[in-house]
Amino acid sequence: MSRRGRLSLFAVAGGGLAAVLVIGFTGLPNFGDYHGVYGRVIDGIGVTLRHGTDLITLLNFDVRAFDTLGEEFILFASVLGIVLILRELRGERQEPQREEAEEHSLGGASSVLRALALILVPGLVAVGVYIVVHGQITPGGGFQGGVILATAPLGAFLAGRYLRMKAIAPHLVIEFGEVLGAVGYALLGLSGLVFAGIFLKNYIPLGISGHLLSGGQLDVASVFVGLEVSGAFLIAWTQFLDQAMLLKGDRQ
Amino acid sequence: MTILQVAALAAVAVGGGAVVLSPDPLRQVIVLGIFGLALTMLFFVFQDPDVALSEIVVSTVGLPVMVLLALRKVKEHERQREEQKPGKQT
Numbered sequence: 001m002s003r004r005g006r007l008s009l010f011a012v013a014g015g016g017l018a019a020v021l022v023i024g025f026t027g028l029p030n031f032g033d034y035h036g037v038y039g040r041v042i043d044g045i046g047v048t049l050r051h052g053t054d055l056i057t058l059l060n061f062d063v064r065a066f067d068t069l070g071e072e073f074i075l076f077a078s079v080l081g082i083v084l085i086l087r088e089l090r091g092e093r094q095e096p097q098r099e100e101a102e103e104h105s106l107g108g109a110s111s112v113l114r115a116l117a118l119i120l121v122p123g124l125v126a127v128g129v130y131i132v133v134h135g136q137i138t139p140g141g142g143f144q145g146g147v148i149l150a151t152a153p154l155g156a157f158l159a160g161r162y163l164r165m166k167a168i169a170p171h172l173v174i175e176f177g178e179v180l181g182a183v184g185y186a187l188l189g190l191s192g193l194v195f196a197g198i199f200l201k202n203y204i205p206l207g208i209s210g211h212l213l214s215g216g217q218l219d220v221a222s223v224f225v226g227l228e229v230s231g232a233f234l235i236a237w238t239q240f241l242d243q244a245m246l247l248k249g250d251r252q
Numbered sequence: 253m254t255i256l257q258v259a260a261l262a263a264v265a266v267g268g269g270a271v272v273l274s275p276d277p278l279r280q281v282i283v284l285g286i287f288g289l290a291l292t293m294l295f296f297v298f299q300d301p302d303v304a305l306s307e308i309v310v311s312t313v314g315l316p317v318m319v320l321l322a323l324r325k326v327k328e329h330e331r332q333r334e335e336q337k338p339g340k341q342t
Contacts (some may be wrong), residue, residue: 139305
């Protein structure tokens with residue numbers, strides 16, 4: 001198609017989209033003028049009925065916990081896809097690059113920067129764990145904490161030691177953590193079916209609102225999701241890192 | 253709407269445009285990280301710290317790591333192909 005043809009097609013489509021957007025936006029309520037019922041209901045029952053002070057986590061892991069189950073398995077399946085595509089193929093080999101990977105140097109990274117990256121590792125682990133287990137009290141939860149946890153081993157990589165990173169986060173442990181997170185969340189739901197008659201029913205004692213062990217299943221679900229998410233991100237990153245650092249060879 | 257919210261919206265608008273307009277993929281990744289920080293500020297000033305927390309990690313670490321490593325692999329491939337070409341001709 002010629003350039004003029006493409007442009008005229010874009011003009012028609014773009015104009016239509018703009019018209020629909022303008023009509024849609026003029027129908028929206030004014031800024032800060034919320035009329036929904038759902039939000040007010042959640043506001044009302046969150047602390048009184050479920051003893052969770054972070055309503056987003058309450059929504060994710062209790063009121064709409066079933067949606068989270070689906071999202072968790074979407075993540076699981078997409079990481080499975082990455083592993084499948086980036087696996088070691090015939091014709092590829094782990095080159096003598098191993099030594100280079102052991103002491104690879106990131107261009108321009110000073111020793112201060114590398115030391116700083118190593119110092120960050122324990123701090124990232126602490127922040128990640130904190131955010132996972134305090135999900136029901138303060139902002140954060142399984143997903144946010146899980147991603148932060150996953151970045152911790154990257155500190156070892158930034159310090160210039162990729163194989164050391166694999167040593168502190170071995171593949172088997174990461175995979176086991178991810179599977180445990182996915183299966184654990186599903187089993188938590190099934191246990192609700194067994195002990196309370198409803199899938200993902202929050203039957204665990206609710207505790208005192210604002211305490212670390214409160215909100216019933218919120219904390220348990222948060223830990224499982226944290227395991228799953230940190231495992232998923234680490235698997236994806238190590239697959240990419242293996243490709244970039246270790247594997248050589250041409251794919252025919 | 254407060255001034256902070258207007259500023260965050262403006263930063264996101266400018267940042268999004270900057271990401272699209274950066275020509276070199278390598279620089280685009282860096283600009284994308286900065287755009288992610290602007291988005292984080294947007295979520296934060298609109299009172300959604302949960303999404304801001306996810307956004308700050310995913311956009312400044314999660315995505316750039318994958319794109320940068322993919323770029324490195326692509327460059328390596330191109331270098332290999334160029335090395336092989338003269339060899340086949342002789």
